[in-house]
Amino acid sequence: MRDTRESRLLLVLLIAVAFALITVDIRGGEDSPVDGARQAAAAVFGPIEDGVSTAVDPVGNAVSAIRDSGERHDRLAALEKENAALKARLGSDDRNSSRLKQLDKMMKIAGEGQYGIKGAQVIAIGAAQGFSWTITVDVGANDGIKRDMTVLNGDGLVGRVTTVGPNTATVLLANDPDFTVGTRMEASDELGFASGQGDRPLRVELLNGKAEIKKGDRLVTFGSQADKPFVPGVPVGVVSRVEPSGGDLTKTLYVTPYVSFTKLDIVGIVVEAPKKDPRDTVLPAKPKPTPTPTVTVTVTPSANAPVDGEIQQEQ
Numbered sequence: 001m002r003d004t005r006e007s008r009l010l011l012v013l014l015i016a017v018a019f020a021l022i023t024v025d026i027r028g029g030e031d032s033p034v035d036g037a038r039q040a041a042a043a044v045f046g047p048i049e050d051g052v053s054t055a056v057d058p059v060g061n062a063v064s065a066i067r068d069s070g071e072r073h074d075r076l077a078a079l080e081k082e083n084a085a086l087k088a089r090l091g092s093d094d095r096n097s098s099r100l101k102q103l104d105k106m107m108k109i110a111g112e113g114q115y116g117i118k119g120a121q122v123i124a125i126g127a128a129q130g131f132s133w134t135i136t137v138d139v140g141a142n143d144g145i146k147r148d149m150t151v152l153n154g155d156g157l158v159g160r161v162t163t164v165g166p167n168t169a170t171v172l173l174a175n176d177p178d179f180t181v182g183t184r185m186e187a188s189d190e191l192g193f194a195s196g197q198g199d200r201p202l203r204v205e206l207l208n209g210k211a212e213i214k215k216g217d218r219l220v221t222f223g224s225q226a227d228k229p230f231v232p233g234v235p236v237g238v239v240s241r242v243e244p245s246g247g248d249l250t251k252t253l254y255v256t257p258y259v260s261f262t263k264l265d266i267v268g269i270v271v272e273a274p275k276k277d278p279r280d281t282v283l284p285a286k287p288k289p290t291p292t293p294t295v296t297v298t299v300t301p302s303a304n305a306p307v308d309g310e311i312q313q314e315q
Contacts, residue, residue, distance in 0.1 A: 079118060106119070194236060204219065238255065
């Protein structure tokens with residue numbers, strides 16, 4: 001439309017009418033005389049708005065995912081910084097060289113399983129809450145520790161958090177008689193439940209009484225709902241004995257745990273569960289069988305021995 005005096009006058013008139021309708025609509029509230037027109041407009045433009053919203057949602061979701069990913073990255077970065085500080089605090093003298101090795105080994109397990117862990121040091125051991133096998137660590141609620149978190153070290157499953165204070169936490173060890181964890185056999189995926197027996201091997205009840213299990217087979221944690229109290233894939237131990245099932249619905253195994261519960265010092269509390277089950281990837285490499293040496297005997301004939309086809313005459 002050409003910019004003439006008439007067109008400008010028409011534009012001013014339309015703007016005035018629009019303001020008048022807005023004023024009438026606001027004063028009328030639910031009884032507004034233009035309510036019917038507004039509803040008709042909503043019926044026409046509503047699907048369009050919904051379509052636009054649907055088209056934009058993936059972008060919003062992507063931004064949200066990036067933000068969440070960034071938050072997770074920042075949290076893991078903070079944990080790595082805290083663990084590095086713990087490593088520095090341990091020092092580098094001969095007395096603490098073992099602790100540094102433990103920490104490095106534990107960080108390797110955390111990396112393989114994609115566990116976000118908070119490093120801690122054992123400061124006490126004993127029956128803190130009436131349990132036979134417990135330890136106290138030097139991190140607590142102020143460090144983000146909560147009840148029912150998985151505890152591990154560089155060898156495997158240590159236990160679970162049972163009590164949390166501001167700066168310390170109590171851990172129930174996996175060999176305590178009150179301790180039970182779901183397990184999964186390596187490769188075969190047979191499920192069971194492991195229970196502590198103090199200083200004796202763990203007792204595991206497999207759900208399948210006909211499962212083919214042999215000495216040397218290995219187990220990992222099966223994982224709990226919402227990853228509490230146990231995250232999946234943490235090494236548990238090695239089968240040392242299998243009881244005959246005798247037609248029972250379950251099969252009983254005795255498992256030597258990877259962790260030595262009388263030598264605990266540096267442990268890690270899992271504060272970030274892995275996004276997916278690491279399955280058997282965290283298990284240590286299987287030991288290579290030692291070859292049996294063979295002895296080869298070579299017989300060297302004597303110079304005076306008779307040659308084939310000849311008879312030695314008596315002198």
